[in-house]
């Protein structure tokens with residue numbers, strides 16, 4: 098099934114087409130969500146909703162755009178909403194829960210083929226620090242950077258997903274890297290790892 | 291190249307974004323400056339995390355879960371739409387009526403049980419105008435009367 102066939106059959110409510118769509122694009126969607134959420138469980142959770150939204154709104158899909166562009170857009174929007182909702186929830190969360198969830202987050206960070214536990218710990222601290230630095234970026238920079246880094250997307254494709262010009266995307270990513278560099282330098286100076 | 295300048299270019303150097311000339315300048319600086327080299331090493335490791343995190347393993351049951359969630363949501367939507375009029379409209383109306391009846395009953399029970407036209411009521415009615423007169427009498431008149439008496 099090619100893209101047009103998938104969309105065509107999906108619009109007729111064909112379940113096989115939906116299955117093919119999910120199987121073909123699930124890694125891409127989960128990976129994009131993970132880039133913004135830094136948590137596998139949350140990423141899969143949001144990714145499921147992305148596909149449900151696709152299934153429900155397939156009638157609105159414009160034939161002149163690519164499925165992937167559409168999926169990326171929904172994945173980004175849903176991930177950002179998830180982050181916003183989570184922030185709101187944290188206001189009401191007891192402090193103990195926050196500490197607990199931070200610890201859980203640390204535990205499930207990539208062990209990165211580490212042979213010894215020491216470098217495993219270092220890696221997870223490093224990942225935590227990197228995630229914090231990425232999360233502190235302005236939303237637009239964060240999205241552009243994430244799509245570029247986690248999905249290896251070209252500026253042109255990012256510009257389609259974000260509805261921006263290529264030069265805007267270029268500038269967003271440039272500023273994102275500068276900001277990250279600043280944060281990483283501060284961290285290096287303070288020996289935060 | 292100064293260390294400070296290098297700190298602003300390092301990430302672009304590591305990503306290979308710099309023009310050849312600057313790329314070379316940074317490389318030369320790193321060869322001679324231990325501090326910058328250490329920072330470069332750190333940053334390289336940290337950015338390397340991005341590579342490690344790429345393409346997480348997705349659960350093999352992903353599609354099954356999507357399907358289950360979709361069906362679950364549709365069922366709920368159907369329940370909401372398909373529930374009989376009794377549950378959606380009549381039930382709330384009945385509960386509201388019961389509540390209102392309860393409140394009304396409460397007021398009725400709470401009212402003092404006064405027998406109509408008992409002698410005590412008459413007495414009270416006659417006393418009240420008298421007390422009212424006392425209240426409306428201006429204070430000055432009262433004081434003047436007192437002064438006159440002296």
Ligand SMILES: [Zn+2]
Pocket residue numbers: 292293296319323324325326327
């Ligand atoms: Zn230096």
